[in-house]
Amino acid sequence: MLKNVAVPLLHGVHPFELGVVCEVFGLDRGDEGLPVYDFAVVSAEGPTLTTHVPGFTVSTPYGLDRLDEADLVVVPAGSAYAVRDYPPDLLAALRRTVDRGARVLSVCSGAFVLGAAGLLDGRPCAVHWHHAELLARQYPRAVVEPDVLYVDADPVITSAGTAAGIDACLHIVRKEHGPEVANAIARRMVVPPHRDGGQAQYIERPLPRAECDTVGEVLVWMERNLDEEVTVEQLAARAHMSPRTFARRFQQETGTTPYRWILRQRVLLAQELLEASDETMDAIAGRTGFGNAAALRHQFVRSLGTTPQAYRRTFRGPQAA
Known part of the structure; x- marks a missing residue:
């Protein structure tokens, strides 16, 4: 059962995609009978991180060791993720997460971090359509699906751009807690509980x-x-x-x-x-x-x-x- 969620941050993280994860997993909705997660934002590059919004920084006391106890590790999008290097400790922690049977989720360009960790090799995956060709070229062993909202290749789940992160997060909630819980959270967020799709792994975009x-x-x-x-x-x-x-x-x-x-x-x-x-x-x-x-x-x-x-x-x- 999903109880513990950790979100590793890098410099240049996008606040919206980070906010999506915080909204779904980080809010205490226990008074409504909904799950309460042990949630932490984790730094992969120092205690204070820049975002892609000038003057907007994020501070957290948690380090990468926090990932070792998480049931779900979520990597949000960030600027220049397609062309930068990543801390080896972060990539190793992501691999350990999968090796011990926990899940990892990327939102938008966070897929490049999973690719650098080798977690997309041989797996179908999603990313924002703007990055699909580059992701496929950079990680040729990844099976990039350019026309889907998200791909569930459990334990590695990847989502396309921005709002598709909401779809993927709610999909995980639905898998873990059932449609009633996912629908209740979606209602609080004023978003559709399930925008489009049948098979979780291949969800076509709405017309x-x-x-x-x-x-x-x-x-x-x-x-x-x-x-x-x-x-x-x-x-x-x-x-x-x-x-x-x-x-x-x-x-x-x-x-x-x-x-x-x-x-x-x-x-x-x-x-x-x-x-x-x-x-x-x-x-x-x-x-x-x-x-x-x-x-x-x-x-x-x-x-x-x-x-x-x-x-x-x-x-x-x-x-x-």
Whole structure:
């Protein structure tokens, strides 16, 4: 059971990514019946560390020995992490963490620290898309997945940029304590408890929203009526366009076709219902517009690489039949 969390810091650490970890694991929410972690921010380079924000420093009395008792060690992002050297003591401590069966998590460019420690060798991993090519080139034995929010290659978990660190942290909470605890923490943070994904190791990014209002009202209607069968002609009529113009505008503004957009939203709704309800597969298929359990299963496997039943067991435990 996850009880002890340590966060080693280097000069140039990004306060936001550090704050994400502190928010999920460092706050005492015991009065709400939520887990309380033995949490410590640890220095890898002296008692006072600079951040990438001028004039913003971080001080801590803890040294790297604190990592040896942690169940989870989190390495947040930092400036120039892709091109700098790292303290050998930190890299050795990260290797010991994995060797004794504890977990390590990187947020964004923190993956370069794990790469320097040799922990990405032969493992799938995630990093901010801007760094993906460089990470793959710098650590050729790493299996870089550039299009995911995070990768769970337990005991090494890596996340993409900024907000993806929230996704990865909540994923760990969900694995350790179940969806109710993860959902409660997410609610306090005012973030989605599970933005997108089925298999924890390969979570596709959500489809981009439209950047202008040309098809915005139609998107809202589609989201509210996922159980309805609609055609491009019907959607175009709602947008007061010809079908050809609507399809072109939709592709330009969302990056995908109406069919693929609505299919992805239906799968996302199915994921939410599988996590949060005891509804039957046929009932979920009806609410999400798939019609029947067989069609739901087909599209779920095609989109996420796992079955609805397996997904429900993963996120609600073995008791979810």
